[in-house]
Each structure stands twice: as C-alpha cells, then as structure tokens.
Amino acid sequence: GGLKALLPGKIAIAVQLMGWQGVMNIVRENSAERMLGRKKTQSRVSYLSLLDTLAEVDEVYLSPGKGVVTEGDIAEGHRLAWHLAGIGMRFFLEQDPSRPRLERLVTPSLKMMGDNPDALYYFAGLNLSSTRGEGYTLTGTYQGETYMSVTLYAADSPAGFAQRVVSEMNLSAMKLRKDNSFTIRLTKTDTGGLGSWMMLNEAVTCIVTRHYFENPGESVALDGVLAARIESNFIITNNGKPNDIPTGLLDDHEMARRLDLVSEFIRAHSTGRNQDPTKAPPWFSFTPNVIGQPALWSNPGNDENRGMGAPDIAYGAGYFKLNPKEALEITGMVPECAFGNVVLWNRYLQSLDYRHRRTSLNRKQMNLDEFGRYRIWVSAQKPTNPDIDWLDSEGRESGIIFWRFVLPTGPIDQPKTRIVLL
CATH class of the missing domain: 2.60.120.1600 (Jelly Rolls)
Structure with missing residues (x-):
C-alpha cells in the first residue's frame, strides 16, 4: 500500500485495476513490440485486410477503367x-x-x-x-x-x-x-x-x-x-x-472470420460486381433515355434467377441522360398488379434523396387517368402542368429509372419516352 502511494497517478490506477502482473504484461508486450513489431493476431490481419478492401474500392472500382471519372x-x-x-x-x-x-x-x-x-x-x-x-x-x-x-x-x-x-x-x-x-x-x-x-x-x-x-x-x-x-x-x-448463452466476447479466430466476411461482402458489391452489359437482364436498357420492356425476374432468360430479385416482380429499367434544359417524359399504363412504382437511382443502385425530394412514385402518388395511364417527367425543374407527375433528378445529368410491377396479371406495356425542352 505504501509503495502504491509513491507511484505516479496513472500507474497507481493501472496497478489497482490490473494488479502488478497485469502492468508487467503491458511492459513486456511494449518492449516486444519495439523489438519485433506489432503482435500478429488473426483479427489484426483481417482488420488490416478490411482496410485494404476499402482502399481497393477507391483504387479499382472508382477508377476510369470502370467509367468513374467525375x-x-x-x-x-x-x-x-x-x-x-x-x-x-x-x-x-x-x-x-x-x-x-x-x-x-x-x-x-x-x-x-x-x-x-x-x-x-x-x-x-x-x-x-x-x-x-x-x-x-x-x-x-x-x-x-x-x-x-x-x-x-x-x-x-x-x-x-x-x-x-x-x-x-x-x-x-x-x-x-x-x-x-x-x-x-x-x-x-x-x-x-x-x-x-x-x-x-x-x-x-x-x-x-x-x-x-x-x-x-x-x-x-x-x-x-x-x-x-x-x-x-x-x-x-x-x-x-442452442442452449449455450453467447459469451459476448469474440475470440481472435471468430473476430477474424467475421471481419473477413465483411470484406468479402464489400467486394461482392463493388469490385466484384459483374458490370458486363451483355450479362444484364433483358429488361434493363443500356440505350440512354429508353426503359427496357418490363419482364418477370423469374423469366428463364434472366440468368436462372440469379441476384436478389423476387420471382413475383416484373422489372423494367434504363438510364436517363439529360442536360439542365431537358426533361425526360415517360408515358404508359400501369398494368393490373398488386403494386407498382418507379424509383430514381444513382449509378451505384442507390435511391436518390426521398427524404426531402420526390424521387419515387407509387400508383397512389401518380395522377393516373381513368384508364390507368401515367405521364411523368424526370427533370431538375418541376413541371408547371399539375397533371404531370414529377421525379426530381436532383439536377443530375444521368441516373437510373427503375420500375417494379408486383404480381402482374396481364401484359405490361413498355414505358414510352421522349425528350422535352424546358
């Protein structure tokens, strides 16, 4: 007790919390690190690998080779x-x-x-x-x-x-x-x-x-x-x-395994994504300002149900490409279905800001006429005609337009598009 009273404050607290043996372990490990380098644990290797994965997203996925230049x-x-x-x-x-x-x-x-x-x-x-x-x-x-x-x-x-x-x-x-x-x-x-x-x-x-x-x-x-x-x-x-109660403490091996899964997940949705347009489903159009013919995701031609789609849903999608003085007008008819909507995404398949802007429309939000027909503008400016629905492009020059029709019971018309000068 008398010796502890003579120790500097931080060391005294360390001794009180960990005991002399715990403090000596810190001293020993600190000396070993100075001479031999950092201790190489499985979780540390996986942690550093995860950081490398994030760096790889920047170096490989966000590169001119992937068409990312702006x-x-x-x-x-x-x-x-x-x-x-x-x-x-x-x-x-x-x-x-x-x-x-x-x-x-x-x-x-x-x-x-x-x-x-x-x-x-x-x-x-x-x-x-x-x-x-x-x-x-x-x-x-x-x-x-x-x-x-x-x-x-x-x-x-x-x-x-x-x-x-x-x-x-x-x-x-x-x-x-x-x-x-x-x-x-x-x-x-x-x-x-x-x-x-x-x-x-x-x-x-x-x-x-x-x-x-x-x-x-x-x-x-x-x-x-x-x-x-x-x-x-x-x-x-x-x-x-399982009758065992989780310990709450992950050991070195288990933490490393889980960190490796996080790395793999990030790669799968970035550098590992198949961006070959020839492998895209037929309902996704790569012609600017054209939306592909909607089709059920479970169609045999859609690569045997690969991906995260749902068999009940018909999808149709395409890219918009506009200058600030243009709008893309989309017209068509909502088919008989359980649910229908259209959403704007960025190039990374993330929806645009729907918290503050109108970047998606479902059937109840559309001004459908008596036949179920819609007329929608994708643009930076809201149309002055109140009968025209608006999808806010956020002023973007390009993005993705994505339609969903759930459990359609009849034919689905391909949405028609045309450029309108503002």
Whole structure:
C-alpha cells in the first residue's frame, strides 16, 4: 500500500485495476513490440485486410477503367463504400446464424442493391448446420402490406449475400390466423406441423422479407414506427435450440472470420460486381433515355434467377441522360398488379434523396387517368402542368429509372419516352 502511494497517478490506477502482473504484461508486450513489431493476431490481419478492401474500392472500382471519372461520381462512390461497410458490419460482424434476427436491410441513410422507398426490407443470415439440421421457424404478423413475401437465398459463401432463390412465399400462400399472425417452417423437408412450409437446404445463406406499401403521402421507408413494429413482430427461432448463452466476447479466430466476411461482402458489391452489359437482364436498357420492356425476374432468360430479385416482380429499367434544359417524359399504363412504382437511382443502385425530394412514385402518388395511364417527367425543374407527375433528378445529368410491377396479371406495356425542352 505504501509503495502504491509513491507511484505516479496513472500507474497507481493501472496497478489497482490490473494488479502488478497485469502492468508487467503491458511492459513486456511494449518492449516486444519495439523489438519485433506489432503482435500478429488473426483479427489484426483481417482488420488490416478490411482496410485494404476499402482502399481497393477507391483504387479499382472508382477508377476510369470502370467509367468513374467525375468528382461527383467518385464522391458518391466513397459514400457507397461506407454504406456497404455499415451494412456489412451489422449483418456479418454482429449477427450469428445460430441466433438470427431480422433487421432492416436498407434505410434512408444506408442504401444498396436498388433500394425502394415504398418498401421495408429485412435480412438475417441463416445456416442449416447452425440448427443441427433442424431448420428454423419464422413467426410474424401481417401489418397491412400491399405485398409481403419471404425469400430464402443461396450464395457461394455467406457474404455472397443473395445470388439465387431457393424458395419463396408471398402473402397469398401464408396461412394467416384471425389475428393476422402466421408461422412458416423453414426446414429441409416438410414433416408437417403448424403453419406453412418453405424449403431450406444447405445452400441457403440468408432470408429476406419484403413489405411493400402504396402510401399516398410519405414513403414508407421513412416510417420508423412501422419499421420497428415489423422488426419486433417477425421472429426467427432456431429449431435446434442452442442452449449455450453467447459469451459476448469474440475470440481472435471468430473476430477474424467475421471481419473477413465483411470484406468479402464489400467486394461482392463493388469490385466484384459483374458490370458486363451483355450479362444484364433483358429488361434493363443500356440505350440512354429508353426503359427496357418490363419482364418477370423469374423469366428463364434472366440468368436462372440469379441476384436478389423476387420471382413475383416484373422489372423494367434504363438510364436517363439529360442536360439542365431537358426533361425526360415517360408515358404508359400501369398494368393490373398488386403494386407498382418507379424509383430514381444513382449509378451505384442507390435511391436518390426521398427524404426531402420526390424521387419515387407509387400508383397512389401518380395522377393516373381513368384508364390507368401515367405521364411523368424526370427533370431538375418541376413541371408547371399539375397533371404531370414529377421525379426530381436532383439536377443530375444521368441516373437510373427503375420500375417494379408486383404480381402482374396481364401484359405490361413498355414505358414510352421522349425528350422535352424546358
């Protein structure tokens, strides 16, 4: 006690917290680092690799070789990189497939993979082996969605995210109880039991639930109360019933494994993206100011259901390219469907600012005539004619126009486009 009283304040506190042995360990490790360099742990190697991955996004993905040359595109690409890092951290650093929990996949401030302002998406990683082969049980409650679905995706690795569909179920196949609750068994084989069944095999890496709403006012993605209610009502239970309580402390190997998954996830959605236009689905037009003929994502010609699309949805998309004195007029007819909307994205498949601007329109927000026909301008300036709907381009020279038609029951007309001088 007397010796501690003679020590400088910081050292005295260190001795009090860690004991003499703990302080001596620090002294020893500090000396070793000076002579031999930093201790090489698995997590440190993976952490530095993650930083290298972020640098690679800048050096490779945001380069002239990828068509990225303007200051604006470079800056927005850096934003994408950190959005991917944020999403990757939530799902691959903090989630555990043995105890999965559905969390929002994209938000107004974390965007990727063609997010939709009229929808709430939830994601969780799954792994059949984490359930001792028993699978999972999903319970939830219908919240008045225009369209709701559950999709199980497979990928070549857990961080591959969603490369192909294994099984899918929409609201029409869910066995809702009188209180609008439901149960879905996610197992390898249907052995009977409560609720509905979806096949989950060894290839499945994740689950995505979609919740579409056609609100006439504010985009549903801005409704934090509803988003929290859905998240709290949709629960995934491991049928294998792991009885061990998580330690809360990740060891060196496990932390390294999770950091590597985050790196892999970032690469998969940046430097690893296939940007070959010849591999794009037929409904995506690469002719400026032309929207491709909408088609169901599950069409055989669409590369065997690869990617994160949904089999129930017909998509149509294309690029707009405008000068400040031009507008792109889009006309057509909304088909018979459960849900329809159009969204503006940047080149990195992120929606434009729907918090402060009108950058998306669903059917209830459109001025449709008695036949269901629309007339929309994409431009920097709002049209003076109140009968014309407006999508705010934010003054951008270029971007992506993306249509969704959910569960269409008839033919879908290709949207017509023409340049209008302002």
